[in-house]
Amino acid sequence: MPPDPFWSNLFRRRDHGGDELYEVMSKVPVFQDLSRREFERVREVLHPRTYAAEEAIVREGDPGVGMYVILSGEVAVLQEEGDGAAVEVATFGEGDFFGDQVLLDESPRNASAVARQPTRVMGFYRAELLQLIQSQPRIGLKVVMQLSRMAAVRLHQTNRLLREARQRVRRLEAEADSGEPADGAGAGEDPSAEG
Numbered sequence: 001m002p003p004d005p006f007w008s009n010l011f012r013r014r015d016h017g018g019d020e021l022y023e024v025m026s027k028v029p030v031f032q033d034l035s036r037r038e039f040e041r042v043r044e045v046l047h048p049r050t051y052a053a054e055e056a057i058v059r060e061g062d063p064g065v066g067m068y069v070i071l072s073g074e075v076a077v078l079q080e081e082g083d084g085a086a087v088e089v090a091t092f093g094e095g096d097f098f099g100d101q102v103l104l105d106e107s108p109r110n111a112s113a114v115a116r117q118p119t120r121v122m123g124f125y126r127a128e129l130l131q132l133i134q135s136q137p138r139i140g141l142k143v144v145m146q147l148s149r150m151a152a153v154r155l156h157q158t159n160r161l162l163r164e165a166r167q168r169v170r171r172l173e174a175e176a177d178s179g180e181p182a183d184g185a186g187a188g189e190d191p192s193a194e195g
Contacts, residue, residue: 020071021046025122028069028097029150033142041136042143045128051115060112064102066125070094073119078112086112103129104147 022039025031025046031039049068051057057068060080068075070092077090077098089111092098098113103126133140 021122024071024095025069027095030067030097030100030103030124030143030146033146034139038136038139038142041139042124042132045124045132047123047125047128049121049123051119051121053115053117053119055115057113057115057119057121058099058109060109062109064099064106064109065127066123066129067097067099067103068113068121068123069097071120071122073121074116075119075121076114076116078114079110080112091116100147100150102126104144104151 021043022036025042026034026039031042034042048071049057051073057075058064060078072094075092075096075098076088077092078086079089080086099109102109103124106126129140129143132143
């Protein structure tokens with residue numbers, strides 16, 4: 001099954017070397033505007049977590065508490081269908097992240113994330129973001145601004161996908177009404193006409 005474009009990681013970057021945590025985290029958009037000194041302040045409120053293969057990191061419907069950055073391993077993102085079956089909508093690896101929206105919005109998780117192999121992640125939780133905003137407002141503001149930019153990018157991507165879906169629906173409706181393909185091939189042409 002092709003990956004779901006709504007779940008594609010629009011912000012993916014890869015690089016290796018140096019302090020592993022800083023190298024990975026500084027490429028995540030949430031943290032990329034931070035200086036090394038500012039990142040060291042953020043490092044104090046990050047939470048390392050390790051998961052075994054097939055262990056759930058988050059479950060769909062659970063309250064969202066924070067985001068996760070994958071340091072090593074692989075994570076599958078699953079969404080439940082109406083019949084209760086889980087569909088894999090994305091797979092993330094080293095340097096990818098998920099769950100950042102809950103830093104701004106406490107709504108329940110809209111998907112589950114399951115480790116596909118032994119996986120190490122770094123958690124950054126909403127409570128720590130709020131603490132950071134209070135104790136280090138300049139750093140907190142940089143993080144919140146990046147979260148806002150990421151939300152805007154996702155909104156633009158979603159609008160583009162919805163526009164494309166509406167255009168496909170209109171083409172299919174036109175095809176159904178006319179009995180001809182609506183993709184431009186043959187539309188409006190008389191099939192018996194000679195060139």
